[in-house]
Amino acid sequence: MALPGRRSSTFTRLLRHGFTDPSAAERLLDAPAMSLVRSDPMLLDALGATADPDLALRGLVRLAEAQRPDELRVLLDTVVAAKPLRDRLLGVLGASEALGDHLARHPGDWHALVTYELADLHPGVEEFERGLAEATDPVSLRVAYRRCLLAIAARDVCGTADFAQTAAELADLATATLRAALAIAKAAAPEDAALCRLAVIAMGKCGGHELNYVSDVDVIFVGEPADGVGGAGEGIDEGKAIQAATRLASHLMRICSESNIEGSIWPVDANLRPEGRNGPLVRTLSSHLAYYQRWAKTWEFQALLKARAVAGDPMLGAQYIEAVSPLVWQASEREHFVSDVQKMRRRVVDNIPPGQVDRELKLGPGGLRDVEFAVQLLQLVHGRSDASLHSGSTLEALAALAAGGYVGRADAAQLDEAYRFLRAMEHRIQLYRLRRTHLVPEDEADLRRLGRSLGLRGDPVAELNRTWRRHASVVRRLHEKLFYRPLLDAVAQLAPGEIRLSPRAARQRLEALGYADPAAALRHLEALSSGVSRKAAIQRTLLPVLLGWFADSADPDAGLLGFRKVSDALGKTPWYLRLLRDEGAAAENLARVLSAGRLAPDLLLRAPEAVAILGDPQGLAPRGREPLEQEVLAAVGRAETAEGAVAAARGMRRRELFRTTAADIIGSYGTEDSPAEEDPGALVDRVGNAVTDLNAATLAGALRAVVGERWGDILPTRFAVIGMGRFGGHELGYGSDADVLFVHEPREGVSEQEAARAANEVIAEMRRLLQVPTSDPPLLIDADLRPEGKSGPMVRTLASYAAYYRRWSLVWESQALLRAEPMAGNAELGRRFIELVDPLRYPAEGLGEDAVREIRRLKARMETERLPRGADPTLHTKLGRGGLSDVEWTVQLLQMRHGWAEPGLRTTRTREALAAARAAELISTEDAQILDEAWVLATRVRNGVMLVRGRPGDTFPSDGRELGAMGRYLGYGPGRVGAMLDDYRRTTRRARAVVEELFYGAAT
Template identity: 25%
Template sequence: MIAVIPEQIRQSLQCRRQQFAEIDADTRQFLENLDQTTQHQLDTCWGGSDYAADLCQRKPKLLKTLVNNGQLLQTLSKAAIQQSLNDKLLTATSEEELAATLRQFRHYHQLRIIWRDLNRLADLSETTADLSNLADSCIDSACGWLYKRLCETLGTPYGASAPESEPVPQQMVILGMGKLGAGELNLSSDIDLIFCYPNKGETKGAARSLDNQEFFVRLGQKLITALDAKTVDGFAFRVDMRLRPYGQSGALVLSFAAMEQYYQDQGRDWERYAMIKARVVAGDIRRGEELLKSLRPFVYRRYIDFGAIDALRDMKRLIHREVSRRNMQNNIKLGPGGIREIEFIVQSFQLIHGGRERRLQERSLLTVLSSLEALGYLPQAACQELSEAYHFLRNTEHALQAVADRQTQTLPATTQEYDRLAWVMGHDDRQTFQQALDHHREHVTYHFEQVIRDPDAKPSSNEESGDDWEVLWSARRQPEEEVELLQRHGFTDPETAHRRLLDLRDSKVLKTVRRQSADRIRQFMPALLQTVSHAEDPDQALNRVLPIIEAVLRRTAYLVLLIENPHALEHLVKLCAASPWISEQVARHPVLLDEFLNLGNLYTPPNQEALQDELRQQLSHIPEEDLESQMEALRYFKMAHVLRLAAAQVAGTMPLMKESDYLTWIAESILKEILNIAWNHLTVRYGHPMETHDKPCNPGFVILGYGKLGGIELGPGSDLDLVFIHNGGTNLSTNGEREIDNNLFFTRLGQRIVHILSTATASGQLYDVDMRLRPSGNSGLLVSSLPAFEKYQKNEAWTWEHQALVRARVIAGCSELAARFEQIRATTLGEPRDLDELRKDVLDMRRKMRDNLGTKETGAGIRPDTWNENHLFHLKQDVGGIVDIEFITQYAVLAWSHDHPTLLKWSDNIRILEELERAGLLPAEECQQLRDIYQSYRKILHLRALQKLRSSVSADQFQKERGVVIAIWDQLLQTKTLADATSG
């Protein structure tokens, strides 16, 4: 630590000493008696940590105790820490006293650890081990305290490892993940935990037996509260459970068998990364080690796993995407050359070689780094540079977090705070600290790129731009020569193209960018022009790509991405030339350029399960209380995957039905996570709504999708027709400290979901939401109870609302409530109906829709054989269009499902038509015709949406198809003609 204290810190310290001395005579005497060394250490501690200084001010006894007992100068073992805590817990008689003891214990040791760390009395390894030991002790002691008391009230859980074996008492096993698992916890870190237990069974020794899982879920909930809940003493440790199987939607506690089955069947690459760090931190240590041993084959493959390379490149892309999206260049953990990249380097070798090299099956990063050098996987110089960078970055991280006991890795925004950071890190000024930081981050970035570089990548033919384009962009030719060059390379309107390029080349923005950015643009533009010149329509390609370039002139890191990945540039030009929608989206959100780094993913979208996993993974790294970041992540997820859809459509690799499936899966994945987010935000504040007096809802809520979402037929730009239903108990309230009525809770839950979906952020809006199909429409409650929904459908709903119900299905929420909704839907739709009255209602509604939404001149009254190119046909709303086919299927379900319940199995038109054919209710030829026509219409709608064109086409394009639909309509509804029926 440097000797000279900066003036602003010196002034602050003088105030703090004076305030401390004024507490009472003992504190004044204590300060006066400190020796010079301890006084200097006190200045360093208080100067670097407002939290430590404030803690001493509030609790001077802590500081006196630590100085007098010598523990500021000692290394404490884990056993000593845990024994000390256990002794204090002997007097705790309630969960409130447990929580208070844990928090006060943490304050004591947090002050000790910060003092030793900032004064460099402990090195990095000792500090992180000390913090991890403190967390381990708090988790284990609290778990043991709570387990004992739960056993007294609920009985002791028993289970047997085999059917013939004798049941034995069961304890919970707690796995620490991430930095806790590695024994590398930082000063203000969350603790990532997974709860599990050895065997299924039930409790014994109480009046009523409980299933083991229920017992351990209660234990887990109480443990989280004991550690995480904020009290007058603050918190002990923030607990993050999102790394457990199935994430937030998974059970809080699983048996060993369930854990093994999950990782065997569904474990993902990112979960392999996570499990590298897994360690048993509390509970039944022996059984926990048995579990980790059984999971080892999932983490470490038996043979050299070069298949992990692609997954590693994907993770690299995710890191860069997160950094650029959230503007985290100043984040020393997630930003370029940060801690995460060092962890990535080390873990990549563990995944690839760990199955063969047991020395790599370690949790400590620095231990593995030494092994990588010894085994020859990394050069000595690389390992030394990475080790030095890791020490520097982690010490910087601790200095940042010591200030306010806050989890942050972002460099200070103010000069004063930056000066303090530099001083704590032992530098005379912030300039020398910045130079050291840049030096280490550059080393990390270099080694990071070396690890993930594809050795088989071949240079593109476009990697070196032609001299012509370089000369053009550098303005070394006469204007007429530049125009001639453009014409020679296939531009049909070279004057306009030249004018666009001049506007960019001579723009004020380009003249004012930094030198580095200007150099990047000079390097990039010739490559772009050469690529554009190879396009089928160079004029259109240039016209659509230039807005993207203009959008990133001040963020030229995106251009580096394209310079270093010429294939990405080729495909960007190709897709923008084919789709103005793609061009517009990328120009509006340049972060989407990251999607072009992996062309396999770009043209081959994931399946539904992988889609859900990807979103869950992206959200798992965002704090649950950070709604803004969660909303941005959801929007990026949607934008990226709709871009993939558009790319696959341009490439012709995705049929129509798959397009709709994919768009629907995107929406479903988003809705499921939004429900989790909204539920967590509200339950933290109000507790859980109650289904009965002793049974909380979990969640007792479903999101219904109607229309295209319900029918699995979403198109680009479709809105979401939603209805919310809950099953909360009547006249009951939530079980939290701030209890509110169930109905109000679920109303706020619905409002929060709509807010997350429809609010416009920097990344735009997720979806337009239409709630008008709920009972009583806009005048009805936002969220209906299940009994109220059933009563409305039975007694008040109009025929058109039952038509809408044909396409309704549960998208997200409680499985039990979903099953009850399906019963109500089947009962409602399966009621016998008067067919004459049904026909009249259907025709009346169709007339209203067409009059309001259809094309006037071709909607009715004009014979199809008189339509020509001067008339328009609205693919959806006009006679013989999509809505007519939808009404045919809806009429058929309402008319015949009473006798043919198989019609109720599906909510999409294609499969309903298949059921009509299978049941012999419509001729097979007609059903096939309707399916083919319906898909043809929708295919054109999708194409036109991505071309930013309207839904109307020339009326002479689909005359034959419209005639078929009209004929089937007329025959089914027994009217003279559809046009006559709907016009009169």
């Protein structure tokens, strides 16, 4: 006994070994029943290794006190001498209060833990049946069940069985128990047993060989007359047979579910049967099939995925499984199948009580159901054509999905690890009191025991919470990625024959889809998907869906060819196919881009790695001038030569042009996840702004590169690039030149001749480098809008511009300056240039009548002289009736006449100026809408021509496929080319009528 106020050495040792109540532990060790082992130095070590040393010691004392004297010595001698038994016994006692209670009631059952041979480590159904063989009533069955459970728990807590083995053993024990319960029911009613054949089908986790310690055992009952004959005559009446089978099934359920002096085993739940609890408990096989073929809901087929015959008539059970399996693997062909499964998962989460969501290990976000639903959905969609996915086990199915390329290896490994940890948590929570729960405890002592049971030491509570949250976060992220994968719904909608086709059937299918050269298409398919590699397996998953998306375009053959080229270039890159399989709408985006024309595929094939843009949710958003310019200037700073710097800038421009074209195509065509944008004007503005920002950043980079190589950081003259035309108006198309003016101003101490020479050298070198033949598209600089046109100097000083405009400026030059905006170079100089030209483009008191007549004369002359010979004036987007020129000259006339008084008109952008004119009531709302619609449509046609043909043009293409592609780009379905042309003519005819009134009408 320790002296008052002093702690004994035993007390200290107990603290060190993890006891939370050392005083109580000391008293327990002093109990008479512990006299033979209290001095054993190994005992405290063994207790300290358990999940709860205090609980383990209490359980051991209770077990010892329940022994007869002769049995007590055997028990304690074995505990002292046999380390394996000591670890197993104390491990169970420290993890499960309920099994400790069982051992105290049945003190001889500890012998079930003695055997430790290899053959005993992982018993199956037959071994468990032998363990239950002597049970003849519900009470003895319950005792025998707990005795078998002792051995499973011992292997689990000692680590000689992992989670998957433990779950399989629990399912096998459940199978043996169902068989024993059915035998007891038959023995109690032999007359019923003689009338019928009854098969018990395990569902859920029992069917999937992944049962919990405490869980409802889901079953379905199938019954038939004993001799298999229905109807009248000598055979047994089917109705009587089903009644007899129902009585046997009901008795089986009571044996397992009802409580007795030993408690209950587990509830048997038959609510997964047809019609649920409202349907008959037992049906014939034909009745089951009739229900599934006519009435079953999506979730019922998902549940049948784990169906397994476990008890009763083995032949009937096998017939049931054979009959329903094809229905399971056809379920994904049902309308809205994928969305139905997704909605069901969301409903489960929505029904969790708010106070329990964060502790719900099974149903909550990031919980076990997230893994299970994702795996099951992938199985059901892809399992139609891949029998390797036909497993009821979550982990086996996940491994098969990874092996088949349906899930990335890294994702599968993370899900596997997380699922094992979360299931192990669930097992240990349930094992403590053998109660059905999936809530993580809140009590500190419970969390400590749970953490230690999982091998976490140090601070087990903190480590448990950290590890649990990490795995839950992984599960949630991957669940969202896999469960809501757009490709799934597309695969599910394919007819079964589209997934695996013979060469002949494939050729017929390709012809039906509209492929002009099915033989070439077949060669592409074979090259992409032949072989047994993981790459080929993933391609076989992607291609059936991609073929349909390509077929939705005007040129499916071009789309498939482009996909093969991209795949050939990137096929060995690990992320490429993973991106298409996993990331959002990347695959559909790629299909749309590759089959929409020549420009976007050409840009992509020059740098296939840009396909990553299509998988980024923000990847299609325009980046803006500031970040683009920062990137370009950083690349220029890293380059060793001006050539290298401008090459880097042009490479960035190519990539960003692809981003813009892809966004334009996808925004026009739409995808299943992202419908086409309703406002074509938004698409036009986005393209114009994006290409303008991109060209401005490229010019800034080229300027920095040229100046840096020749003059260092400081050019002898201040230099600015002024955007003109569509460039200054932020209305560039894909094939537009960059219209510019160049202005400079000599620095102090530099002669005007030296400054001019430096400025001209900069311009010449910029233009040369931006047009050097490479795989990147050139940026053409056009300075023809400068004073005196092509005959005038390429660059002038600010003072020279001022002198020229003061003395010689013509009205058309003032009109051209409406689009002037600084784009690169010295910002202060650019601002001063704008201050210089503002009075010219927005003249005080507006334009005089002579100037108005001159503008009208110039416009009329341009219409008659510049329209190409043979061009249809009703379809020419720039100079034709109601086209870009008509709208722009009308708006510009309003700007020059009223810009001095209306600040909103002082903009370089046509649509903004038109909106300002409407707001100022200079034009009616109806007329403004007509002009805006025509300008947007003509701009979209020009953009579409460049996208489809890969070269600029001002009128619709004449080739049938190209014209069809234009129709798709503008939102017209197949066969609607005529309607497209009629709509264009009608829209521009209305615009021309407004132009006749506003531009050529009265001068006021």
